Amino acid sequence: MPLDLILMGPPGAGKGTQAKILSQHLGIPHVASGDIFRDHLHRQTPLGQLARQYIDRGELVPDDVTIGMIRERLEQPDCRDGVILDGFPRTLPQARALDQMLSEMGRSLVAVLYIRVQEELLLRRLAGRWTCRTCGAVYHIELNPPRTPGQCDLDGGALYQREDDTEEVHRRRIQVYQEQTAPLVSFYQDQGLLVEIDGERPIQEVTTALLQAIEIRRMAHP
Numbered sequence: 001m002p003l004d005l006i007l008m009g010p011p012g013a014g015k016g017t018q019a020k021i022l023s024q025h026l027g028i029p030h031v032a033s034g035d036i037f038r039d040h041l042h043r044q045t046p047l048g049q050l051a052r053q054y055i056d057r058g059e060l061v062p063d064d065v066t067i068g069m070i071r072e073r074l075e076q077p078d079c080r081d082g083v084i085l086d087g088f089p090r091t092l093p094q095a096r097a098l099d100q101m102l103s104e105m106g107r108s109l110v111a112v113l114y115i116r117v118q119e120e121l122l123l124r125r126l127a128g129r130w131t132c133r134t135c136g137a138v139y140h141i142e143l144n145p146p147r148t149p150g151q152c153d154l155d156g157g158a159l160y161q162r163e164d165d166t167e168e169v170h171r172r173r174i175q176v177y178q179e180q181t182a183p184l185v186s187f188y189q190d191q192g193l194l195v196e197i198d199g200e201r202p203i204q205e206v207t208t209a210l211l212q213a214i215e216i217r218r219m220a221h222p
């Protein structure tokens with residue numbers, strides 16, 4: 001059975017950081033809606049131009065656009081054995097559309113891993129984040145610095161700060177998360193899929209907790 005997982009949590013919780021590590025461990029792709037939008041933005045496609053209007057303000061891109069984009073991604077052959085979804089779904093209509101998509105493929109979610117981090121720490125993490133332009137690896141200036149300043153440890157790519165990494169946009173993104181995405185916690189709790197993980201610990205400890213939770217859920221999955 002494919003290993004379909006969601007990593008949920010507020011901006012800066014560490015979803016991207018953990019999804020990249022889990023993807024290596026589990027051998028399934030990391031599908032991040034934000035990364036797909038940023039790739040379109042970088043290539044200046046029509047989708048990128050549309051998404052920019054929302055991303056720059058910390059608002060959500062409309063559901064129909066986002067759902068269509070993820071549907072297309074999930075139909076790619078590399079998603080056959082499962083995926084780690086990061087940043088999707090973010091609204092109830094997106095969550096319902098995902099259930100529908102997976103059911104049409106004869107699949108169902110194995111676990112929704114909710115990484116919990118308090119707001120003050122989120123703001124600190126987001127303020128110090130640097131991302132590799134080439135491979136998307138994520139660093140933090142104090143909490144997870146690269147070996148050479150400004151350079152990715154993995155491929156030597158240049159590190160940059162995301163355009164939506166400003167204090168004003170961070171606060172808006174956290175607010176939008178509380179209003180539109182936090183309700184998904186009870187949605188998935190009701191389905192018996194939610195596993196809560198303390199995301200305030202060091203990166204490796206969070207990874208260990210996630211892997212243990214996935215193993216337990218995987219064994220229980222029909």
Ligand code: AP5
Nearest residue numbers: 011012013014015016017033034061087125129139140203
């Ligand atoms: P998106 O790219 O999804 O951003 P986000 O959800 O706001 O999450 P982030 O990527 O900011 O944080 P993260 O949890 O991945 O943390 P990270 O691992 O980087 O979305 C961006 C925008 O795209 C949205 O605002 C919206 O406009 C649009 N969008 C995307 N999906 C959409 C959807 N489904 N519907 C509509 N619109 C959508 O870590 C943060 C920092 O902390 C890093 O510096 C890292 O090194 C550090 N860190 C991580 N973990 C730890 C730890 N355990 N200890 C110490 N430091 C840590």
